[in-house]
Amino acid sequence: MTAFLRHAERLQALETRGRLRQLAPARGRDFASNDYLGLAGSEFLRRAMAEALARGVPVGAAGSRLLRGNHPEHEALEAEAARFFGTEAALFMGGGFQANQAIFSSLPMAGDLVLHDALIHASAHEGMRLGPAHVAGFRHNDVEHARAMIAEWRASGGRGRVWIALETVYSMEGDLAPLADFAALARAEEAVLVLDEAHSTGLYGPLGQGHGARLTDVAMVALHTCGKALGGSGALICADRVLVQTLVNRARPFVFATAPSPLMAASMRAVIAHLQGNPACIAQAAALRAHAHMAGRGLGLSLPESQILPLVIGDDQPALRAAAALQAEGFDIRAIRPPTVPKGSARLRISVTGNVTRDDIDALFALIGDLKERGYR
Ligand SMILES: Cc1ncc(COP(=O)(O)O)c(C=O)c1O
Structure with missing residues (x-):
């Protein structure tokens, strides 16, 4: 019996509504982070940090x-x-x-x-x-x-x-x-x-x-x-x-x-x-973005001009199912639900990061096409 009964009840209420969040490790190809230039784990940043440490x-x-x-x-x-x-x-x-x-x-x-x-x-x-x-x-x-x-x-x-x-x-x-x-x-x-x-x-x-x-x-x-x-x-x-x-x-x-x-x-x-x-690193991100926008045509993705491609599904459950199906195939894609986004607009937030390739994007969109055809079931 927890000493924090009211907290536990609140969590239970979230679970009942399908809104309980859990921390999960990052797994699969990175379509979920904001590491748009692939710098977070890069050799470049490691070296920059090591050099700074070395000079005290x-x-x-x-x-x-x-x-x-x-x-x-x-x-x-x-x-x-x-x-x-x-x-x-x-x-x-x-x-x-x-x-x-x-x-x-x-x-x-x-x-x-x-x-x-x-x-x-x-x-x-x-x-x-x-x-x-x-x-x-x-x-x-x-x-x-x-x-x-x-x-x-x-x-x-x-x-x-x-x-x-x-x-x-x-x-x-x-x-x-x-x-x-x-x-x-x-x-x-x-x-x-x-x-x-x-x-x-x-x-x-x-x-x-x-x-x-x-x-x-x-x-x-x-x-x-x-x-x-x-x-x-x-x-x-x-x-x-x-x-x-x-x-x-x-x-x-x-x-x-x-x-x-x-x-x-x-x-x-x-x-x-x-x-x-290195202006080339920005150009590479732009080229990957352009590829994603082209490859995503016909999927019902809203295709803004950024690295973030939201696929709005609507209800929470189909969005969660779609995310789980993609995760099972090795893609790190997260379902974003209210209150982070407006009610009824649960979505997959597909982020074109610097950690994926064109082939990854093509493979992901092929899978999403299949899921969509099956009504995200
Ligand atoms: C638009 C916007 N502003 C601010 C923040 C907060 O930035 P940070 O993650 O550095 O705290 C975020 C991050 O989620 C964001 O997306």
Whole structure:
């Protein structure tokens, strides 16, 4: 008999609804991770880490950045990231979740409006929940809806600044934000664009700077996570110096956390240098993506222009069955269910990672074709 009966009951309720999650080891060909350039387990990253260790970079920071935890490697990475991503300053955080928490809880001020896309990541919601600004959501990728909401807010007396929160590539849909239109809206409203580039960094822009890199004349905060295409962990918030200084002084996930590993900072700096010296790695990811899009025609996949190809099945059970059938054949594919995605849109999230080949993609899509014909039974 557990001493935590209410917790056990909650888990039981999840199980009854088919929503109980279990941790499972990574097995099979990697169509599930966000390792889009295949860097996470690469020889390149191993070597970069070994070199940093050899020159004495410590594993642990052993303190908050504002106390003894600040290391020259953090600052070197931030200087390099600011240069590479084209902003005045950058701040290295332990992860993208923390970074979004920091951005939305401490940059928008009382009296401001944070307008977010309906499909924005849970970590942005977490930050908004903690911040003082008014928060509202607009329909996914619907610029006109956002415009109308700003007008309504102003008409009702809203006087503060507007912050528009988008993902440049949506993590579960794989589609892109209509960035040029949102940038025009932000310019017209003197709003700030907050761009989560998690699934774009390392893949788009001339050298992997992300989709936002091409925008000019618009106030912007960009989040580049290091745990996806860059193959490590952590996140870089890139913005004007005054905003970065605000985060350093006011963002609780920054102030009250042990600084990220200096070894990781050194490694991520090496990855940024690698992107600049090897544009071929981005071209390879783009070629694999193009192959997947071509091979997936006719399967009912929504085919956005990213490495993320969602196959929306609808109900949870057929999605789980389809994932299990593919896993049994040696493909690591996961079913994504509510609340991660909207109700009734359970799906297979097929991620074209740097760890698969064209043959793997062809074999996977042949199997999915069979499963689909059998109605995912
Ligand atoms: C769009 C988006 N933002 C933020 C995060 C959080 O980043 P991290 O995994 O580095 O905490 C994720 C990761 O799942 C994500 O997909």
